[in-house]
Amino acid sequence: MRDIFAIFGDPVSHSKSPLMHNLTFRGLEYDGCYGRYRLIDGERLKEKFLQLGLKGINITVPHKEHAYRACDTLDPFAMRVGAVNTIVDRGGRLHGYNTDAPGFLRAISEYTDAKDILLLGAGGTAKSISAILSDEGYDITIVNRGSERLKSFRDDGFKVYTFDDFVPSSYDLIINMTSAGLQDESLPAPKEILEAIVPSAKACVDVIYGKETPFLRLAKSHNRPTKDGSDMLLYQGIIAFQHFTDYRYSFEEIERYMKRAFVD
Numbered sequence: 067m068r069d070i071f072a073i074f075g076d077p078v079s080h081s082k083s084p085l086m087h088n089l090t091f092r093g094l095e096y097d098g099c100y101g102r103y104r105l106i107d108g109e110r111l112k113e114k115f116l117q118l119g120l121k122g123i124n125i126t127v128p129h130k131e132h133a134y135r136a137c138d139t140l141d142p143f144a145m146r147v148g149a150v151n152t153i154v155d156r157g158g159r160l161h162g163y164n165t166d167a168p169g170f171l172r173a174i175s176e177y178t179d180a181k182d183i184l185l186l187g188a189g190g191t192a193k194s195i196s197a198i199l200s201d202e203g204y205d206i207t208i209v210n211r212g213s214e215r216l217k218s219f220r221d222d223g224f225k226v227y228t229f230d231d232f233v234p235s236s237y238d239l240i241i242n243m244t245s246a247g248l249q250d251e252s253l254p255a256p257k258e259i260l261e262a263i264v265p266s267a268k269a270c271v272d273v274i275y276g277k278e279t280p281f282l283r284l285a286k287s288h289n290r291p292t293k294d295g296s297d298m299l300l301y302q303g304i305i306a307f308q309h310f311t312d313y314r315y316s317f318e319e320i321e322r323y324m325k326r327a328f329v330d
């Protein structure tokens with residue numbers, strides 16, 4: 067029987083995930099199909115999952131915490147960070163994973179000599195990524211616009227600042243984890259702060275994909291190497307596909323087809 071998958075979120079119309087996964091099902095001759103479902107009320111995630119007879123889903127904004135709560139079993143990393151972006155039904159039990167963080171880690175693996183990382187933003191994505199980066203031994207500093215979201219990061223032992231008390235220093239990588247620049251043309255931090263740290267960074271990375279953000283434009287104006295969120299999207303998708311298909315395919319086998327979704 068054909069396995070049906072979907073992306074749940076609001077909005078979901080822009081998502082590349084259906085293309086990524088359907089190209090891979092076809093390439094690997096796996097009998098699967100992947101659609102999109104606009105879920106408005108996150109509390110109904112499990113009910114909708116079961117009603118639609120799905121084998122698995124990815125979850126995007128704003129439902130990753132609802133997804134976490136909907137699972138019967140969580141892998142240890144998803145449990146620790148409290149956010150799930152991949153669910154698989156195994157024998158009637160919903161298993162939850164977070165593939166954003168390992169996907170991001172792989173996306174920055176090319177920066178082999180990076181050690182000090184500045185994260186701009188303290189939302190859900192920063193939460194899971196800061197955890198995996200710290201596990202990997204990176205030295206993490208977090209700067210956020212508001213102070214509220216910084217509390218849990220401070221409790222986890224990170225160095226945290228708002229724009230008001232941040233003292234610029236030198237960083238190997240500066241990463242935009244805010245949604246600034248996603249649907250507007252704003253920078254993730256005041257220009258004076260960015261001008262003080264970007265010129266000395268080894269590279270600037272954005273998790274936003276599909277457009278050149280004002281942050282990456284500023285980095286380019288200082289001749290800094292840049293990277294957008296496309297590789298992160300691809301890699302989180304490959305790892306999700308491995309969970310969906312019960313680890314039948316290697317990362318490289320999946321990558322061969324999934325990356326075709328990124329050809330212009």
Ligand code: NDP
Binds near residue numbers: 213215243245246273
């Ligand atoms: P959240 O809503 O959880 O957090 C948003 C963060 O952005 C907060 O820290 C918020 O600060 C900050 N922020 C929002 N607007 C501005 C602004 N104008 N100036 C400065 N800071 C701002 O979002 P997520 O963590 O879920 O997502 C963050 C980004 O990551 C999104 O752009 C999303 O598209 C992207 N993403 C990319 C993925 C990929 O595969 N490439 C995967 C997952 C996410 P404050 O606390 O002050 O409100």
